[in-house]
Every structure is written in C-alpha cells, then in structure tokens.
Amino acid sequence: MGTFYFAIVGHHDNPVFEMEFASQNKTDTKEDYRHLNQFIAHAALDLVDEQMWTTNNMYLKMVDKFNEWFVSAFVTATLSYLHATHMRFVMLHDVRHEDGIKNFFNDVYELYIKFAMNPFYEPDTLIRSTAFERKAQFLGRKHLTA
Amino acid sequence: MTDPDYTQCAEDHQCLLVVVKPLGSISKGNFSCVFDKISSVEQATLQESHRATWIRYKQYYPPENNDWGDFQAHRRVVGLIAVAESCDSQELSQIFESFDGLRGEYGTSLYNWRMFVFGLTGEVVDQNRTDVDFVSDYEQLGGITRTVEEFTSSLFIVLESKRLDRASEKAGDKMPLLCVPFEKKDFVGLDTDSRNYRKRCQGRMRKHVGDLNLQAGLLHEALVNYHIAVETLRSINDFLWLAAALEGLCVASVVSHYGTTCRTTKARHQGASTQAEKEKRSRAGMQEVLIDPGSLTTNGIGGDPSLEIGRAKNCLSPDDIVEKYREAISFYGKYQQAAVIELEACIKAVRVLAVQKKRSEAADFLQNAIYIHVDVTEDERIQRYSVLSELYEQIGFRRKAAFFKRISAMQCVRAALPEPGWKACYELLLDTLQGYNLSLDNPQSSTESHHGWPAVQLRILHELVYSSQRMGNPALSVHHLTFLLHSMLDFLSEQEKKEVSQILEKYAANCRGHSTALEIREGLQVQPIALSKLPIIRSMKIINLPPNLRPVKLKSGDGLSTPISSSSPFIYSPIVVQQRREQRANQIDFQWVQGDVCEVQLMVYNPMPFELRVENMGLITSGVEFESLPAALSLPAESGLYPVTLVGVPKIPGPVTITGYHTEVFGIPSRCMLQNLSHCKVMCSTVDVVPALPLTQLTTSLPRCSGLIAPSTLGDVCCNVVVRLFNGETQKVSVQLENIGKQPVESIELDVTYSQQQRDSGTCRVTWDTQELQKLIPLQPGSLVDLTLSIHANFDFSNTDGSFTEMQDGEGIVRRNVSFLTLVTLYNPFFIPATWRKGDIVVTQVVRLSVRPSGHQHL
DSSP: OOEEEEEEEOTTSOEEEEEEEEOTTOOOOOHHHHHHHHHHHHHHHHHHHHHTTTOSOSEEEEEEEETTEEEEEEEOOOOTTTTOTTOEEEEEESSOOHHHHHHHHHHHHHHHHHHHTSTTSOTTSOOOOHHHHHHHHHHHHHHTOO | OOOOOTTOOGGGGGEEEEEEEEEETOOHHHHHHHHHHHHTOOEEEOSSSSOEEEEEEESOOOHHHHGGGTTSGGGSEEEEEEEEEOSSHHHHHHHHHHHHHHHHHHGGGOSEEEEEEESOOGGGOOOOOTTEEEEOOGGGHHHHHHHHHHHHHHHHHHHHHHHHHHHTOOTTSOOOOOOOGGGGGGGTTOOTTSHHHHHHHHHHHHHHHHHHHHHHTOHHHHHHHHHHHHHHHHHHTOHHHHHHHHHHHHHHHHHHHHTTTTOOOOOSSTTOOOHHHHHHHHHTTOSOOOOOGGGOSOOSSTTOTHHHHHHHHHSOOHHHHHHHHHHHHHHHTTOGGGHHHHHHHHHHHHHHHHHHTOHHHHHHHHHHHHTOOOOOOHHHHHHHHHHHHHHHHHTTOHHHHHHHHHHHHHHHTOTTOSSOOHHHHHHHHHHHGGGGTOOTTSOOOOSTTOOSOHHHHHHHHHHHHHHHHHHTOHHHHHHHHHHHHHHTGGGOOHHHHHHHHHHHHHHHHHSOOOSSOEEEETTEEEOOOOOTTSSEEEEEEEOOOOGGGOOEEEOOTTOOOOOTTOOSSOSOOSOOOOOOHHHHHHSOOOEEETTSOEEEEEEEEOOSSSOEEEEEEEEEEEESOEEEEOEEEEEOTTOOOEEEEEEEEEOSSEEEEEEEEEEEETTEEEEEEGGGOSSOEESOOEEEEEOOOOOEEEEEOSOBOOSOOOOOTTOOOEEEEEEEEETTOEEEEEEEEEEOSSSOBOOOOEEEEEOHHHHHHTOEEEEEOHHHHHHHOSBOTTOEEEEEEEEEEOOOTTOOSSSOOOOBOTTOOBOOOSEEEEEEEEEOSEEOOOOEEETTEEEEOOEEEEEEEOOOOOO
C-alpha cells in the first residue's frame, strides 16, 4: 500500500510523538528516509500554520508535496482547560489515502485528548507511554495499512 | 531559451534592456566602477514629455534570448555599451573589431550602441567613429553619466518612434506574424489569408504594441492593448501568446497599483541578491500605493480625471492579478520549450504576491515553480534552490526557506561534481540555522523550553560540522561541534554522546577551542561556548579555613563587647536592627586569610555515560587578586553528586567574589559564569580576605599519650601529651614555639583551661613566667623559642569521696593511687597568634592549654 510517517508536533516545532506505518510488503524503513521525512514534515509546518486559519475544519487535507511524498495535516481545536491547543498532526504518505488518513487522524485525536487530560502529563512534552504507542499502532494498522 | 533570470520582477517588463560588456584588457575592479556609474542612470526622459522609461543593465545576456524579443519586448537587447581599456592604437583596432562583432551578435534588435575607451590620450583620439567615446582616465566618470543619459534618451526616442509606427497601423493592414523561435517552423506554408491567421497576427501585434506602450510609460494604452490582445487571442486559442498577453496585463496592473516602489537597484551580478536588497523589497510596497494623478509618469492623460475611470476600467484588481497570473502560467505549462518563461513568470508572480501579502497563493506558485523542468546546469540548480529559498523567506515561510537552502547546499557538494564547493555549502547551511530555531550566539541549554525539532537540528549541525571540516577551517568545526554537544546534550543517545566526544577530542587535538570571539563570516562573530553541562555543578559553597587557621577577632582592649557593625555614637539603643533570617543565613561570617590556601567546595554531576576527565578546573573570581590553583579530576560515569574541592590563594586583602569556574574538557577550554547557570545553588559567593597572619607551630618533647585521648570540644587540632607527677611535685615542661609563617608574631597569650573538677579541687597548676614571655615577642619568621611551663601537682588525699574509685582486681585487693596522671592537652599546635588591628578591633588567636584529670589509678 504505502509508507506513512506520522508525527504530533508541539508549539515549538518539537515532535511530541512520532510513528511509522508500513504495509507488509515494504521491508524496512531506512534511517535516511526517516531523516528526510523529518525534514519534509518540518518544512510543511509553514503551510500548516498558514492554512489552519483559512478553514474551520480540523482536518486540513493535503497541505504540501515534495517529490513523491504528500503531506496531510490535522490541527487540534482550542480547548482552554487542556492547554493543548493547536497541536499539529502531520502525516507523510506516498499514496493518496484521504479517507483512511482522515479516520486515523480523528481516532488519534481522541486518543491524544484522553492522554492529555492526565494532569501529570505536561503539554508540549514527549509522550512516553506504551499504551499510547500500542493504540496508535493499532489505529495505523486499522486505517492506513489494512 | 536557456538561463532563467531569477532576479526578475514584474517591473522589469517596463524596462529597456542594455547590455554592458568589458572589452580588451580592462580589469574587473575598474569595470565594476564604470558599470556602477553607468547603472546609476536608471531612467531616461524625453525632453518634451514628462514620461520616463526605465533602463536595466546586464553584463551577461545570451544572444539566443534576444530572439524572444518579439514575444516579450523587455527581453530584447536595445542598447549595447562596451567599456574598454587600451594603451596603444594597435590594441584599439582589435577592440573596434570585437565591438563590431558584439554588435553583430545582437543583430538588428539594437537601437543604439556606444563604447567607452579608457586610457588613451590626445593623439589617437581623432577617430571618425561617432559611437566611441574616449575618456582619458577613470577620474572623469562624471562625463560618462552625461553620455549615458544622452544614450538612453536616444534609446527612448527610437522606442517612441517604433511605438508610434505600430500604433498607427490600422486593423485591416497586413502585418507580419510575430513568432517565438520554436514556433517558426510551425507557420511555414500556412495560408496567410485565412481569418484565423489574420486574427493571430493582429492579436500578437496588439500584444507587442502593449509591450511597447508599457516600456514607454503609457500605462493606460498598454492596458487597453493588452485587453484587446487577450480577447483576440483567446478566440483563436493561441495559448502561448495569450499567456504572454495575460502576463502583460498583470504587469501593467501591478505597476499601476503599486507604482514603481517595488523597484530596487538590481544586483550587479546576475543572480546575486544582497541583504539590503531583500530588506528593501520587504519594506517597500507594503501597502498599495494609491497613485496620485498629478504625479503619474504617464503622459498624454496626466491630470485628466478620466484617468481614474480608465484605470478602474482596464486595470485589474489585485485578486484578478493573481487569477490571471495563474491562468497565464497554466498556459505556459502547455509548452515544454517555454519552461524558462514559465519559471520566470512564477517567480515574478511570487514577488508580486509577497508584496500583496498573499502567502498561500505565493506558496502555491512556488510549489509549481519547483517542478518546472528546465534543463539546467549544476550551478543553475544551486542558484534556483537558493532563489526559491529567498522567495520563501520573503513570504515569511522560514522553515521552507531553510529546507530549500539546505537542498541547495547539498547540491553544491553532490558526488557527481568534480570539485565540491564546500565553502558555498557551509555558507548556505549557516543561513538555514535560523529557520531551524538554532542560533549560534545563544545555545539553548535547558530541555524544558527547547525550541525546534531536535532530530532535524542535530542533522543540520552535523552537516555544518562536516562541511566546515572539509572546508578546511578546523576552528569553526571545533566551535560547531562544541555547540552541538552543549545545546543538544539532552537529545543525544548514549552511543552518540560517546561518538561526539571522541570526535571532538580528535578535532580539538589539532586545533584548540578558541577562547575569544570567533569570526565565522563577515559581520558574524560568535562567543566561545561554555560547556556548563560537563560537568553539571549543583551547588557551590565557600568553605571556612581549617579551625586552627581561622582568624579570630579580638575584643577591643576596654573589655566592652561592642557589636562589630556599630559605628554610631549611641551606646545603647532599644531599637535593634533586625537582619533578615535568610540574609543572615546567606552571609558568610568567616574570613579568609591572605596567603593561605582557601577552599571552595562544588558538588558536581557527570551526565555522560563514560568517565569524564576534567582538566584544569579552577575558580574565576572578581574582586581582589586571587590565584586559583587548578585541579584535574576524573568523574566516574553518570556519577551521583560528587564533591570537588577547588583551592586558591588570595593575594591581597579585600573582598573576593567567586564568579565562575573554568574547565577543560575534551580539549576544549570553557569558562562558565555562575550567574548564567540556572541549576547551580550558591549560598553566598563573596568572602572577605584579611591580611596575612603569622603561623606558628608548637612542639614538645614530652611523650605522647597513646591511651585515652581527651575529647576535643572545638574540633581543634590537638596533641595530647602525658606528664607524670607525684603529689607536691613541680615539674618544668619545655615547649618550643616556632614561627613557620611569613609574618612576625606580635603577641603571645597563654591561657590555661582547667576542667571543672580540677578547678574545684585545685589539684593542678600550670604557671609560666610572663616576663620571659614578653621577651619573646616579636617573634620573627623562622625563629624558634622555648617556653617553660611549670606544672605543680597538689592533691588532697584526705578527701576520699568522689575522686577515687575503688577498683578491685580478681584478688579483691583494693588499691589506692598515690599519684595520678595528668593529661595535659595542648590545643592548637598550629595556630596563628597575632594581632591585626582595624580601628579598635583586634584579631588574634590564642593557644589554649587544657588540664584534665585522667582518673587512672595504679599503685
């Protein structure tokens, strides 16, 4: 199907969570690709910042493209009690898969909200939770690479 | 068409293109002087009208681009200026030949041409070539300006005549078909009388007339012509020229909306864009300039209110400009050979959009521009990505700008290149740092508020280090690697920490880290990085001198214990000044002594997973002179809090403040100031240093006591000796006093402390001869004197309760002691008796003799 690189980016351009999804036939993700993906995702943040004001939706669809990679984005809503406003979810993918990506974003958003409601979790910091990772992996398998 | 011109902006359509070329043996410096002078003539005016046309000057222009002059009039070279330097007439003829050759290259498009020859004097000047000007030396550049002005006016005149020619053509006349180079073969053999063909001719001609009008400064006519051309060409689907007409329409609208405030002086060299220019572009044209009819450069209509109407009718609105540009570029996209035109159009559109602050649309256009395939050389590709990055910077997309700058840096050193350009790569990478939230001046050192994407930042820093190493500047690579280690320490894995430290050590072995500001490039200097995390200092405490070396303030002679700080005339006051508790706690209530080794204790922590060797660790102080004795230590891997004592010797009395410390780790020296360290707790960092006090040593030949040792109440250094006396006996004990310091001893006081029991029973007396004592002072350094003490034992055996304890051995024999051992404890064998006078306060130190009963019994 395709390879997907997902990242949740905080307010200071710092990645709070990163994960890759690849379908079974793709063997391995080389380190180089990982680095390049990070560069592309970082560069796409400009466009995400620009486009999030043009629409009321959280899902921004495809915001950028570089070589064979497409970048889709999702921006979380403003929730005053959470202080986790405008976290940017960025997805790099090499095949168009809008529906799957949209559903994935919505589910991960829910997962993220529940995680961020933990008062011991400081927003904008790295998410270190095996439960979160497992669930995210499950969602990726369900929506993206299934 | 080759060679896209990345510096084009929309206003260039208004300009007449003049090429300035060097000939002969003229030097680069001289030529650029002359070029600057020539380029200062930016506008050409006609005498009769108020209109002006703009001139743009280029040094390199490929003649094949000239063939597109019919398509877009600003691409045609209309003027040629050659600058030559010559010393003799033979060379002159050669120069003339090359000049004529140049003229031939540009063919019939030239309106006029000129040559300036420098360096020749009188006798050769009598040439009958009117197009050559002889200037004797480079000082007379003012005359050149005049000539150039005349020259440009002549160009304008020719332009005007051509325009009027074309304008006077009627619609029904037969007109030639204007073509672009790759179209020429398409139209061979076509029926020249068909309606389609004629419409095509008319449409194209109309567009051309619009171009000429734009160049001549007649905006209104230009707009009208462009509109007509657009309609005509659209009806026959002549897409390429339709796109050109749309672009012309956009340009004319841009000029009328924003005036020529967007214009900046072009860089001298093709493709280069200076910082000042970028700033000017971003500052100027921020708002739409509302054209004041009276100041318009258009003529013929000037001041006429119908201008406003005309403007409203024909001029595009800013949104329409974007639309039409988009349309034009999509039409250009249909033609592979017009790729350069498309690319330039994209760039021009982006510049316009940047002025209009339409960032998303500009990003769209730029995105399109990336994928236009133009067959370019390696240099071109580098330049292209650089220009893309600059344009992104203009619209405020810093991250994208950094991304493309990095790509162009990588292009500079591609494996396929015969000679990788490491310096260029380094320079470009340096420019990307800002977009990645890195600042060489200000390394971030705390994890909580780290800005930026750490993995990306690490990668960029590694590339920076590598390119500076390959560039051949080891000082820079050491600095950058230090920066990396310091600011990204928390984000490195264990393996990476080891690797980076090893590489740093290797680099530093070749080139020591710098300790002053390092100049990276012109105008950019960086301070040395203080590695305050290797090791991490958790707290710093100033330690008092060892108890036997502490200075003690003597009470003043009259016995009244006046408080030290009182300097008021009041003897007694009910108001007591309260000092705040924490201030009191934070203040240091001891002093250091000049010339003595003083200590500061630091609690450090090693964050690395391997043993950290710290060399040359010492204190940095301010205040009086303080000689710090450096220490070398080796901290175990990931140690907990490890105490480290740093010592130093104050040289001059006065206050000393510990401001920081310096270390050398991996060969990199670093100076860390305590005020910059947020994680370091310092209670108090200032301590007073008192002047030097003498140092004495007390020894005795009495046998040491190996048994019971009297507890030392004050933690003083003590030496326990044993004296055996019979009751009633007086024994003289000799004690040697040696001055081992550098100061003379001015007074000696002996004070005997008896234990409570002894005082009551009066069993033991120690006396000495005070006269003898007075004779001993002043005790010079290095001298040794004897003190004689008399110990007299006087035990009252009649008092049998309490003092005795009956002891029974196995046989039940009661023993009584007939004498007892007296333990004489001499306190402070090393002490500093001296006086230090400061007003009425006298500081000294006393020796104490303490006498205690031993309680031993024996027969």
